[in-house]
Amino acid sequence: MRFIDPHIHIASRTTDDLATMARMGCVIVGEPAFWMGYDRTGVNSFHDYFRQLTEWEPKRCANYGISHYAWMGLNAKEAENVGFAREVIAELPAFLDRATVLGVGEIGLHKCTKNELTTLEALVDLALSRGEQMLFHTPHLEDKYKGTRMILDLLAGDSRTDPSRVCIDHCEEHTIRLALEAGHWAGMTLYPTTKVTPDRAANMIELYGPDRILVNSSADWGPSNPFAVPDFIFTMQRRGHDPELIQQVVYDNPVKFMQQSKNFTLA
Amino acid sequence: MNRFFLSSSWLSGEAEIATTPAGGSLIFGSDFRKLGYRPRPSMRRFHASLGRFLATISILSGAPMSSPLSAQEILDREFLTFRAKLIELAATLDRLDRAEGAVDDDPRCDQLRRGLELLTSRDGNWAEQMQMVFSLPFDSEQKGGASS
Numbered sequence: 001m002r003f004i005d006p007h008i009h010i011a012s013r014t015t016d017d018l019a020t021m022a023r024m025g026c027v028i029v030g031e032p033a034f035w036m037g038y039d040r041t042g043v044n045s046f047h048d049y050f051r052q053l054t055e056w057e058p059k060r061c062a063n064y065g066i067s068h069y070a071w072m073g074l075n076a077k078e079a080e081n082v083g084f085a086r087e088v089i090a091e092l093p094a095f096l097d098r099a100t101v102l103g104v105g106e107i108g109l110h111k112c113t114k115n116e117l118t119t120l121e122a123l124v125d126l127a128l129s130r131g132e133q134m135l136f137h138t139p140h141l142e143d144k145y146k147g148t149r150m151i152l153d154l155l156a157g158d159s160r161t162d163p164s165r166v167c168i169d170h171c172e173e174h175t176i177r178l179a180l181e182a183g184h185w186a187g188m189t190l191y192p193t194t195k196v197t198p199d200r201a202a203n204m205i206e207l208y209g210p211d212r213i214l215v216n217s218s219a220d221w222g223p224s225n226p227f228a229v230p231d232f233i234f235t236m237q238r239r240g241h242d243p244e245l246i247q248q249v250v251y252d253n254p255v256k257f258m259q260q261s262k263n264f265t266l267a
Numbered sequence: 268m269n270r271f272f273l274s275s276s277w278l279s280g281e282a283e284i285a286t287t288p289a290g291g292s293l294i295f296g297s298d299f300r301k302l303g304y305r306p307r308p309s310m311r312r313f314h315a316s317l318g319r320f321l322a323t324i325s326i327l328s329g330a331p332m333s334s335p336l337s338a339q340e341i342l343d344r345e346f347l348t349f350r351a352k353l354i355e356l357a358a359t360l361d362r363l364d365r366a367e368g369a370v371d372d373d374p375r376c377d378q379l380r381r382g383l384e385l386l387t388s389r390d391g392n393w394a395e396q397m398q399m400v401f402s403l404p405f406d407s408e409q410k411g412g413a414s415s
Contacts, residue, residue, distance in 0.1 A: 111412065112411055112412055113411050113412050114411035114412065115411075116411065117411035118411075141401065142401055142402055142403045143403060144398075144402065145398070145399065145402035145403065145405060146402070146403045146404070146405040149405040149407070150405070150411070153407065172398055173394040173395040173397075173398050174395045174398035174399050174402060175398075177395075200394065203394065205332070206332050206333060206334050209332050210332070239334060239335060239336060240334075240335035240336055241335055245332075
């Protein structure tokens with residue numbers, strides 16, 4: 001079954017991974033800007049990283065027949081230094097204009113501090129002032145519920161927000177309903193230890209239905225699985241779900257969400 | 268929303284076959300005994316705990332999209348995995364018990380205790396509630412915590 005991984009950090013994956021993903025049916029990926037596992041020391045590091053996501057990774061993916069799209073942003077882990085964050089945010093508009101960029105992401109909160117929130121407000125303002133789609137990272141573990149509520153409050157408080165053009169990602173059992181009830185898309189990230197397993201993702205689809213749901217691997221440089229979406233497909237098949245329903249979640253939904261960006265085209 | 272409860276009455280010897288509102292049937296209760304199952308005396312305490320735990324399991328229906336598999340099929344398929352997870356939990360508790368030192372005052376132990384207690388509740392919606400046991404509270408008036 002062909003599928004889209006709408007959130008995967010291709011920069012961390014080998015060409016072997018790309019070849020296997022393609023053989024498993026991956027046709028499109030979305031790669032949000034992310035933390036590299038260590039804090040960058042200058043704006044130029046971000047500049048080069050944004051070039052990697054918009055120049056080099058699309059070429060690597062194209063070698064395996066995979067269309068690559070990117071999201072530009074500043075992650076929450078590097079948002080604490082507000083002054084530095086402003087310098088990075090100033091770099092973003094030029095990259096948001098590039099042909100394969102879908103919008104602003106992944107942005108959000110990590111430890112839900114005042115400084116993180118200040119930086120996030122600047123990023124959201126940039127996105128809304130340009131009419132960009134947004135992809136939100138929600139915090140891990142005990143911070144997830146609080147951080148998700150803070151993000152949803154921030155969006156609800158800005159009348160320019162179109163909820164249908166926003167994905168609240170890394171949703172789990174205690175946050176998915178909040179995202180969906182606010183009218184947003186809800187992303188579920190399939191991770192080996194934290195976040196969600198394929199079985200729990202299937203449970204949530206059975207509970208909430210398939211509409212406005214995205215599943216992704218978010219595979220990066222840490223313990224993660226670039227083949228998590230096919231694992232989810234297999235789980236849904238084992239449960240006896242119709243192929244049409246599974247395709248809606250792993251292909252039709254991401255197309256519907258991404259198509260709201262002017263830069264997304266189906267080959 | 269309809270909830271179908273497995274019964275722990277099989278431990279007390281009461282016969283029980285539950286018919287679901289949707290027309291399906293669940294064979295639990297002392298039907299285990301009818302099927303020839305006789306717990307050994309040494310296993311009864313374990314079975315009592317497991318019975319209380321099983322008594323809390325519910326299968327939700329009336330959701331936007333229910334599972335294509337029946338409750339019986341899910342139980343048949345998942346029982347061993349379920350069992351393995353419970354034993355893994357029990358073995359980790361044993362390991363903590365054997366180790367030097369005490370962690371009773373560690374707030375994470377309180378979270379674990381609340382999590383284990385939640386599994387024996389009959390309220391349903393266990394996964395979401397379990398997540399909340401391990402979540403920080405949200406105060407809508409609080410606009411971000413202190414920066415480190």
